[in-house]
Amino acid sequence: MRKKSQLQVEVTCDYCGSKTETFVATPDHLRFCRIQTPGKEPEKDCMTDYYRRKNNVQKKEIEGIFSQEKNSLQKKEEVKLTDRTTALKKLEELKKFLNTKKTNHPS
Numbered sequence: 001m002r003k004k005s006q007l008q009v010e011v012t013c014d015y016c017g018s019k020t021e022t023f024v025a026t027p028d029h030l031r032f033c034r035i036q037t038p039g040k041e042p043e044k045d046c047m048t049d050y051y052r053r054k055n056n057v058q059k060k061e062i063e064g065i066f067s068q069e070k071n072s073l074q075k076k077e078e079v080k081l082t083d084r085t086t087a088l089k090k091l092e093e094l095k096k097f098l099n100t101k102k103t104n105h106p107s
Ligand SMILES: [Zn+2]
Pocket: 013, 014, 015, 016, 017, 018, 032, 033, 046
């Protein structure tokens, strides 16, 4: 059996995934390991790394969304043009369906 200390809290770092007892918690409940000797540069500071990476990712994501939107808009235009007759037919079918529903269930 492994003896567990009651005082030390061990958490999993949300950035590197390693277990640590020296960590910082953010307001949005993320925990990052931080190994730092007072008065010195931090040996490990996953919070800084995490937010640095997050900012980079967000920039890339935003760029990606923009290009995706462009693509889907173009696709939508094509669908509109080719499926106009099909859409009208579907609409007629729907109208018929609603009418029969009405007559079958008078209220
Ligand atoms: Zn970490």
